[in-house]
Amino acid sequence: MDKTVDSYRFLDGIAKRVMQHWSAMRRGRAIPWTPLAKPLSQCTVSMVSSAALALRTDAPYDVEIERRDPWFADPSYRILPRGLKTSDASAYHLHINTDFAKEDINTVLPLERLYELVELGEIRASAPSHYSYSGYTLRPADLLRDSVPCMVRRLREEGVDAVVLVPV
């Protein structure tokens, strides 16, 4: 029999209660839909991580924003290049253990794995740019207004066909 994922296998207590409550809150809007226009093997793929990753050479996320107003995280995004290695980036998410990402960036943004799938012919290309932002915020308006349009513009410029979002 096929396995059904247990969402709460690694959660208990208050975290479990909160996630269960949030899961019952439906968005109430129509589900958007863009069909995949070509076979996967012909697709250029980009990925988005909510782990608040940034290149070490880039500006860090401003964690003081969240420390001052804990309902709200830094709404900015960062671009991660497709050749990213673990030593190139840092994770700024304040709600998770970032040790996994520090040891191996592919645990949260598998760019090396995506490149291997290109070599295997599973996809056509890994996009030049991939993205990250802080997945925690209870005030998403700034993220949606300021960061998403910039990401969309770059995704279009790079001819991306499909986007995989990786949670943290």
Place this chain on the structure above:
Amino acid sequence: MQCELEAAGFATLSLSMIPELTASTGAPRITALEHPFGAPMGPSGDAARQRAVLLAALQALERIAQPGTTVHLQFEWNGPPKPLMHPAEAPPIAQYLVRRPWLFPKFLNRTPPVRPD
């Protein structure tokens, strides 16, 4: 985020450790995965697992034809049995609510106080 990108004309898929939560946002395509927070793609250094998860997700993205579909990936977590998921320091919201427990219902209902500008 996923809904915005889908509406902008990209075929998207979210991996999710809490698929019901992701589905509640109206996500068009979801692959559910029983991995701990902090290591969604698999254990550190386990390239085979990470690659298998990513490929399964991409194949689901190609196969899913009905908006709102969740595919449950069959991977069993093969890392430490009790992975440490929480940060060393409690997140700011946790510290805040410990001091102001009367605001916990606002957090639970995702209705933050009006932001002072």
